[in-house]
Amino acid sequence: KNNTYILAIESSCDDTAAAVLHNDKTLANVVAGQAVHEQYGGVVPELASRAHQQNIVPVVHEALRKANVKKEDLNAIAFTSGPGLMGSLLVGTSFAKSLAMGLDIPLIDVNHMQAHILAHFIEEEGYDKPEFPFLAMTISGGHTQIVRVDSYFDMTVIGQTLDDAVGEAFDKSAKILGLPYPGGPLIDKYAQLGNPKAYKFTKPKVGDLDFSFSGLKTAVLYFYQKEVAADPDFVEKNRNDICASIQHTIINILMDKIKKAVKQTGIKQVAIGGGVSANSGIRKALKDAEQKYGWKTFVPKFEYTTDNAAMIGIVGYLKYLEENLAETGYTDTKVMAQ
Ligand code: KG4
Ligand code: ZN
Numbered sequence: 001k002n003n004t005y006i007l008a009i010e011s012s013c014d015d016t017a018a019a020v021l022h023n024d025k026t027l028a029n030v031v032a033g034q035a036v037h038e039q040y041g042g043v044v045p046e047l048a049s050r051a052h053q054q055n056i057v058p059v060v061h062e063a064l065r066k067a068n069v070k071k072e073d074l075n076a077i078a079f080t081s082g083p084g085l086m087g088s089l090l091v092g093t094s095f096a097k098s099l100a101m102g103l104d105i106p107l108i109d110v111n112h113m114q115a116h117i118l119a120h121f122i123e124e125e126g127y128d129k130p131e132f133p134f135l136a137m138t139i140s141g142g143h144t145q146i147v148r149v150d151s152y153f154d155m156t157v158i159g160q161t162l163d164d165a166v167g168e169a170f171d172k173s174a175k176i177l178g179l180p181y182p183g184g185p186l187i188d189k190y191a192q193l194g195n196p197k198a199y200k201f202t203k204p205k206v207g208d209l210d211f212s213f214s215g216l217k218t219a220v221l222y223f224y225q226k227e228v229a230a231d232p233d234f235v236e237k238n239r240n241d242i243c244a245s246i247q248h249t250i251i252n253i254l255m256d257k258i259k260k261a262v263k264q265t266g267i268k269q270v271a272i273g274g275g276v277s278a279n280s281g282i283r284k285a286l287k288d289a290e291q292k293y294g295w296k297t298f299v300p301k302f303e304y305t306t307d308n309a310a311m312i313g314i315v316g317y318l319k320y321l322e323e324n325l326a327e328t329g330y331t332d333t334k335v336m337a338q
Helices: 035-040 045-067 086-103 112-121 166-176 184-191 214-230 234-265 280-293 310-322
Strands: 005-010 016-022 025-032 076-082 107-111 134-139 144-151 154-160 269-273 296-298
Touching (some): 005 045, 025 310, 045 086, 107 112, 107 310, 134 234, 144 234, 166 184, 166 214, 234 280, 269 280
Parallel strands (some): 076 107
């Protein structure tokens, strides 16, 4: 079992991804994005499934080629079973099931959110692994959660968004400013050149460890309409400051809640995951908190922040070691039989 090759497939949203892991090390991590959604300013589910259909075979081939592993050498196949867009999930699921059946090897289902968290257990030089228990904040285009992690598979959601995900707050604000989808990375880029205190956006009042981001989107829209009515070139002239101010507000919201979670649980290890953990501002805020509050923080390697299959592979490997068959629901394929 310490010589295990796992092929992992991720297709929950708009990235078709395949990875090959040898135990807890990534041999190949291939992601094909889908430019088709850019012109619509967001992911179009029907187009996403179609693009997955086109991409899945080349992406898997490329991962095996890069890893220099033959499919006959694979010990198991891991795939994302949810959450995600149904049509997108079906492509990866059907492909994984068929390949596992054809190769007569175990099939392992993986929860996408667990994978964003357990990505921290991929062996990478220069990256420490958290110790249990730790807090994980999953921040992406589809979710915003604070999770208490007591072991690989014992996770409790202790806070989450009541409306939009934080990635949506970035993307929708960017859209209002006329930036293409996904706007998160662009806001990050401009924010680095601007003054975060130039404009003020009010923070939502939400109880406990929960989040709300829909109010911010509306605040940005009203701000935009008011300023552009007075000066049509307002965004052109002040793009960096606007982006820096929006990002500053979002990071404050995230940091307030994670500080509260640390206080409530007494757990001072904080890991982040998901697409928004690529954001330079949140990365810096966490490092500052490490100094200021004596936390230990964990930020994933860049390639494991946005959706990828290596994170699915590490969960597959950990489940493989434990012969963890939880919630597969797939009885027609040999699931983890040894
Ligand atoms: O995890 P992910 O790839 O997909 C989901 O599971 O949703 O996250 C995508 C999200 C998008 O909203 C994107 O704008 C955001 O992550 N994102 C960023 C950055 N890089 C990606 N947001 C802010 N700053 C970034 N650097
Ligand atoms: Zn994700």
